[in-house]
Amino acid sequence: MLAARNAADELSRSYLRVVAELTETPHRLDEIADAIPESQWRRRPGDGGFALVEHVLLLHSIDLEGYRTRIERMLTELAPELPDIDGDKLAEERRYLFQNARAGRIAFAAVRRELVARLASLGPAERQRVGALEGFGPLTIEELAGVMAAHDREHLRALTRLRAEVCGA
Amino acid sequence: MCTTVAMLAAMNAADEPSKSYLRAIAALAEMPQRLDEIADAIPESEWRRRPAAGGFALVEHVLHLHNIDLEGYRTRVERILTELEPALPDIAGDRLADERRYLFQDARAGRIAFATVRRELVSRLAALGPAERRRTGILEGVGPMTIEELAGIIATHDREHLQELARLRAEICGA
Numbered sequence: 001m002l003a004a005r006n007a008a009d010e011l012s013r014s015y016l017r018v019v020a021e022l023t024e025t026p027h028r029l030d031e032i033a034d035a036i037p038e039s040q041w042r043r044r045p046g047d048g049g050f051a052l053v054e055h056v057l058l059l060h061s062i063d064l065e066g067y068r069t070r071i072e073r074m075l076t077e078l079a080p081e082l083p084d085i086d087g088d089k090l091a092e093e094r095r096y097l098f099q100n101a102r103a104g105r106i107a108f109a110a111v112r113r114e115l116v117a118r119l120a121s122l123g124p125a126e127r128q129r130v131g132a133l134e135g136f137g138p139l140t141i142e143e144l145a146g147v148m149a150a151h152d153r154e155h156l157r158a159l160t161r162l163r164a165e166v167c168g169a
Numbered sequence: 170m171c172t173t174v175a176m177l178a179a180m181n182a183a184d185e186p187s188k189s190y191l192r193a194i195a196a197l198a199e200m201p202q203r204l205d206e207i208a209d210a211i212p213e214s215e216w217r218r219r220p221a222a223g224g225f226a227l228v229e230h231v232l233h234l235h236n237i238d239l240e241g242y243r244t245r246v247e248r249i250l251t252e253l254e255p256a257l258p259d260i261a262g263d264r265l266a267d268e269r270r271y272l273f274q275d276a277r278a279g280r281i282a283f284a285t286v287r288r289e290l291v292s293r294l295a296a297l298g299p300a301e302r303r304r305t306g307i308l309e310g311v312g313p314m315t316i317e318e319l320a321g322i323i324a325t326h327d328r329e330h331l332q333e334l335a336r337l338r339a340e341i342c343g344a
Contacts, residue, residue, distance in 0.1 A: 099253060
């Protein structure tokens with residue numbers, strides 16, 4: 001019983017670490033954006049991929065329309081089917097390259113703050129609620145938080161490479 | 170001098186949220202309590218009962234209000250704030266309720282979740298500056314509108330649900 005409780009405590013600790021990491025992303029994004037001259041915010045990397053403004057708008061929309069919506073549906077529906085979101089298609093359809101990165105940074109920080117507060121407020125039973133994520137399979141809210149952190153890291157790595165290309169390593 | 174003062178006064182007046190915007194936000198803030206009053210008056214055994222004339226059961230109203238707040242209104246507000254005149258698709262509430270089987274979901278969890286997302290939506294709307302409130306998007310089936318106007322549409326949508334819920338309560342509990 002004690003071993004089970006220790007395992008549960010460890011799970012909680014790793015969840016809290018993930019939530020802390022999610023909290024940091026807007027600051028990490030700001031550090032990178034502030035290091036790149038604004039005149040270069042629409043510049044895409046030489047080998048393809050997103051420009052800074054596209055990363056910002058995508059992180060903002062995926063937080064709300066992707067992750068937050070999935071969490072809310074998992075909390076209120078019984079094992080909902082959660083569609084994948086095609087970020088490339090969204091960026092193209094909504095013309096993220098031509099939008100306002102400053103407004104996007106502020107908006108991303110706002111929706112991320114709410115998302116982190118929501119995750120931090122959930123009880124153990126809520127964190128274990130499940131949904132079936134398209135292309136991924138069944139997962140709990142705890143696991144979804146880990147998926148989000150991995151998604152953040154992918155964008156931060158791409159942004160770091162972009163900064164090196166634009167500003168020099 | 171007088172002209173400058175008059176101009177400044179006019180600018181300040183334009184910067185202040187309109188009375189109708191403030192009224193809309195106050196009404197939006199009240200909505201979870203109004204929903205709770207009606208839900209508490211209907212026995213939980215009747216939360217999945219649809220009105221005889223057709224329409225949503227209480228649990229369907231709750232789940233619908235919750236998802237439209239986030240996937241409809243909040244998403245539109247955020248897109249209007251970050252994109253230049255975005256085209257905002259309509260959401261078919263009846264279809265969503267059917268596809269997601271709202272009739273069989275948990276109304277208690279839905280009430281708590283709706284109160285949370287509504288609190289966030291109200292805070293977001295209340296925090297916007299004048300230039301942000303006047304940004305526009307193009308809502309499918311309605312046309313161009315500002316965030317101020319969208320707040321009025323959300324309040325109207327709330328009222329429609331409250332009217333239906335009041336009729337449902339009268340049908341179940343007696344007038």
